[in-house]
Amino acid sequence: MTEPNSNSILFQWEEAEKTLKKFMPIMVAEQANVANTDILNPLPKEKQDAIKNIPFHEESRSADDVLQDMHDLVYKYRTKQNNPRFFSFIPLALSPISVVGDAINAFYSPYGGSHTLSQGMAIAEKSLLNWMGEQIGYPVKELGGLFVSGGSMANLTASIVARDEKLKDDEFNKGTVYISDQTHSSVAKGIRVMGIPKANIRKVKTNERFQIIPDDLRAQIEQDKKDGFIPFLIVGTCGTNNTGSIDPLHELADISEAYNTWLHIDGAYGASAILSSHRELLNGIERSDSVSWNGHKWLFQSYGCATVICKDRQAMSRTFMENPEYLTDVKSDDSNINFWDMGIELTAPARGMRLWYTLQRVGLKEMRRAIDKGFDNAKYFEQLFRAEDYFDIVSPAQLGIVNIRYYDDQHTEDEINEINHKLSEMAEQRNQSVYFTTMLNDKTVLRFCAINPLLTKEDIEDVVNNIKSDIASLGLIGQ
Numbered sequence: 485m486t487e488p489n490s491n492s493i494l495f496q497w498e499e500a501e502k503t504l505k506k507f508m509p510i511m512v513a514e515q516a517n518v519a520n521t522d523i524l525n526p527l528p529k530e531k532q533d534a535i536k537n538i539p540f541h542e543e544s545r546s547a548d549d550v551l552q553d554m555h556d557l558v559y560k561y562r563t564k565q566n567n568p569r570f571f572s573f574i575p576l577a578l579s580p581i582s583v584v585g586d587a588i589n590a591f592y593s594p595y596g597g598s599h600t601l602s603q604g605m606a607i608a609e610k611s612l613l614n615w616m617g618e619q620i621g622y623p624v625k626e627l628g629g630l631f632v633s634g635g636s637m638a639n640l641t642a643s644i645v646a647r648d649e650k651l652k653d654d655e656f657n658k659g660t661v662y663i664s665d666q667t668h669s670s671v672a673k674g675i676r677v678m679g680i681p682k683a684n685i686r687k688v689k690t691n692e693r694f695q696i697i698p699d700d701l702r703a704q705i706e707q708d709k710k711d712g713f714i715p716f717l718i719v720g721t722c723g724t725n726n727t728g729s730i731d732p733l734h735e736l737a738d739i740s741e742a743y744n745t746w747l748h749i750d751g752a753y754g755a756s757a758i759l760s761s762h763r764e765l766l767n768g769i770e771r772s773d774s775v776s777w778n779g780h781k782w783l784f785q786s787y788g789c790a791t792v793i794c795k796d797r798q799a800m801s802r803t804f805m806e807n808p809e810y811l812t813d814v815k816s817d818d819s820n821i822n823f824w825d826m827g828i829e830l831t832a833p834a835r836g837m838r839l840w841y842t843l844q845r846v847g848l849k850e851m852r853r854a855i856d857k858g859f860d861n862a863k864y865f866e867q868l869f870r871a872e873d874y875f876d877i878v879s880p881a882q883l884g885i886v887n888i889r890y891y892d893d894q895h896t897e898d899e900i901n902e903i904n905h906k907l908s909e910m911a912e913q914r915n916q917s918v919y920f921t922t923m924l925n926d927k928t929v930l931r932f933c934a935i936n937p938l939l940t941k942e943d944i945e946d947v948v949n950n951i952k953s954d955i956a957s958l959g960l961i962g963q
């Protein structure tokens with residue numbers, strides 16, 4: 485039998501301390517300077533090969549040696565989504581406070597799936613989830629809720645609960661789901677994953693502000709009922725990925741109540757506006773049955789921090805509770821529902837502790853101010869774009885997002901699309917700001933998601949001036 489080795493490097497905590505002490509200053513210096521470095525950092529071919537060629541040795545290597553590889557080959561070649569001039573997707577406006585919370589949690593690694601096994605963590609996370617539910621405006625104190633890896637998992641989890649609350653097992657083929665043409669792709673993906681046919685997903689049209697059209701939704705539901713379908717889930721969005729639009733939440737709630745469907749609101753991005761001074765934009769969200777709300781978007785958390793919050797405390801456990809025999813000693817009771825009984829995962833990290841730490845350490849006043857800054861940034865972008873006739877404001881500032889396109893009447897629509905692609909590419913080549921395109925009403929537009937609170941007025945002026953210079957250099961306006 486192999487003797488245990490008490491000196492095994494696998495279990496030396498002093499090693500962790502020594503290594504982190506050494507590399508912490510390097511990592512901190514790099515992140516603190518992120519605004520002044522290239523945003524896109526594609527991995528050159530020879531470095532790709534270098535990574536592939538690092539063998540897995542029988543013997544250990546020194547921490548210095550391995551970390552050098554990680555620094556020089558792996559982490560260096562990442563897109564710096566936390567550079568304040570990265571405007572694509574929902575940028576990662578990464579708070580170092582969240583990173584500290586995440587690191588501390590990794591050190592202790594409490595068992596995140598259970599109430600019984602890590603009671604301090606469970607009570608801290610549950611009190612945070614209940615507080616978030618209270619901010620949404622849910623009327624009960626103890627809610628169903630779970631930290632998950634992202635908005636996609638949150639939407640999937642809520643959709644499964646909706647299915648089980650509203651459909652019998654033999655009705656899945658008849659169940660219909662209502663989303664809009666602006667709903668995030670993760671929703672339809674989740675609906676498919678949970679076994680509802682793709683043909684039963686109804687994509688309802690949106691209006692000129694990219695919000696779902698309630699009359700069309702109602703008409704579609706009526707038609708489906710006539711055709712023998714069972715409408716069971718409406719997914720509204722609070723903060724669409726493309727334009728930051730918020731669906732008409734009260735009207736969605738009226739329709740949902742009238743047809744006895746589940747109403748889920750995807751607030752993965754936009755629910756954070758609840759904490760801003762623009763809270764009124766989200767009125768009606770409290771009438772939903774469940775909400776997705778990400779930490780790793782507009783609450784400035786490191787990746788892997790999102791929530792699904794459910795008004796009915798028991799609905800999640802009605803769906804997910806299994807009670808296998810080997811967990812009977814630590815099973816849920818009504819007042820302490822284990823997290824594993826509210827979602828798909830059994831073993832999971834305590835993903836919410838970094839957000840708990842952030843809110844405690846930073847305080848709500850600073851959180852609100854940081855979220856408000858995203859609104860102000862987008863408005864300032866819009867104001868500067870409006871000053872030039874050749875910018876078409878395709879979607880004005882909503883939450884932290886604005887969409888524009890260069891436009892003139894000398895070119896065809898296809899050519900205008902090409903020009904806007906070109907403008908995005910010119911920024912990529914400069915590598916000081918990144919704004920990818922998206923499509924709105926079949927038009928290529930430049931999309932700016934400006935939620936990073938470190939973005940300055942001067943940054944915004946600079947970005948707009950650069951676009952104007954690019955347009956001039958393409959010979960489209962006087963140089």
Ligand SMILES: Cc1ncc(COP(=O)(O)O)c(C=O)c1O
Nearest residue numbers: 574634635636668670725752753
């Ligand atoms: C509105 C919305 N819903 C869902 C998602 C998916 O979230 P995640 O990437 O965390 O899975 C996103 C991602 O950008 C989003 O903007």
